[in-house]
Amino acid sequence: MSQKINLKKFIKDGFISYAELLDKKKCEKIYNKVFNDRIWGKNLFQSEKDFLKEFKSKKKRTNPGYRGTKNLIKKFNLKFIEKNRWIKRHLDLILGPNYKMMTSKFVVAVPLDWMPDYVKERNKLKLISNFGPYIKKKYRDVTYFRGIDYHMDSIDWFNKDNKFITMYIYLNDVKKNMSPLNIVKGSHTYGSTPFPHFIKDYVNKNYLKYSRNNKTFSKFQKKLLVGKSGTVYFWTSNTLHGTAPSKSNVKKKFRVSLRFLIKKNVKSKGLIDKLIYKNIVGITHKKNNRY
Numbered sequence: 025m026s027q028k029i030n031l032k033k034f035i036k037d038g039f040i041s042y043a044e045l046l047d048k049k050k051c052e053k054i055y056n057k058v059f060n061d062r063i064w065g066k067n068l069f070q071s072e073k074d075f076l077k078e079f080k081s082k083k084k085r086t087n088p089g090y091r092g093t094k095n096l097i098k099k100f101n102l103k104f105i106e107k108n109r110w111i112k113r114h115l116d117l118i119l120g121p122n123y124k125m126m127t128s129k130f131v132v133a134v135p136l137d138w139m140p141d142y143v144k145e146r147n148k149l150k151l152i153s154n155f156g157p158y159i160k161k162k163y164r165d166v167t168y169f170r171g172i173d174y175h176m177d178s179i180d181w182f183n184k185d186n187k188f189i190t191m192y193i194y195l196n197d198v199k200k201n202m203s204p205l206n207i208v209k210g211s212h213t214y215g216s217t218p219f220p221h222f223i224k225d226y227v228n229k230n231y232l233k234y235s236r237n238n239k240t241f242s243k244f245q246k247k248l249l250v251g252k253s254g255t256v257y258f259w260t261s262n263t264l265h266g267t268a269p270s271k272s273n274v275k276k277k278f279r280v281s282l283r284f285l286i287k288k289n290v291k292s293k294g295l296i297d298k299l300i301y302k303n304i305v306g307i308t309h310k311k312n313n314r315y
Contacts (some may be wrong), residue, residue: 038212086156120292187288
């Protein structure tokens with residue numbers, strides 16, 4: 025599908041979406057292969073005893089692609105995405121030519137009925153943003169999440185150049201009960217700020233108040249990203265986004281998406297150079313512990 029590239033909107037909002045851009049049949053084919061790859065549900069989680077034994081000494085990286093973990097995405101041919109002329113043109117304009125792929129992986133929304141009781145109790149005390157440590161090692165080839173607080177993708181790269189963007193693709197139709205993404209439009213204009221972010225509710229639920237220093241708060245619009253299979257989203261590394269917990273269950277089609285982090289070549293010039301990509305002066309990042 026051919027769509028107009030709206031760069032002005034990307035500069036203003038730090039985010040842009042393209043409905044059903046990719047071949048829906050190809051996206052659904054990938055989804056079905058992932059769906060049939062394993063028995064989804066409580067079977068994925070290790071016992072509390074095994075969890076405590078593995079992580080009693082120190083936290084470990086469990087996301088796909090890190091040393092000691094596998095990445096299911098390597099079993100798939102995604103050339104119809106990576107070689108898509110429209111997507112390549114879009115990335116060339118934003119990042120400049122010779123952009124580089126940083127990471128890519130599947131992201132799976134975890135329904136409540138998958139979670140063992142001990143994980144539910146831990147999640148009540150503190151929202152678990154990544155279920156990797158609770159998952160059996162052989163299944164840690166995708167990222168599992170339920171609900172995620174508002175954050176920036178620059179959280180994992182706070183001491184490095186964060187001139188990169190996220191490309192996010194829905195492989196199946198995503199409705200309100202399937203933990204859709206929620207983007208804060210224009211939040212990238214504050215640059216990279218530390219997590220947890222200074223956010224307050226607003227009287228209108230379609231907006232929130234956000235501050236870079238917990239002193240002066242401004243109003244920003246939220247956008248719930250419900251969308252069809254093949255829909256593609258782009259946002260900057262400094263764009264706030266999060267998700268609400270999934271209300272779907274294992275008997276229905278839970279959300280499976282593709283997430284790519286793509287960075288510019290230091291020798292190239294692109295639209296990204298015009299955006300704010302510096303850490304805010306006087307603010308120090310806390311080391312993130314989303315293992």
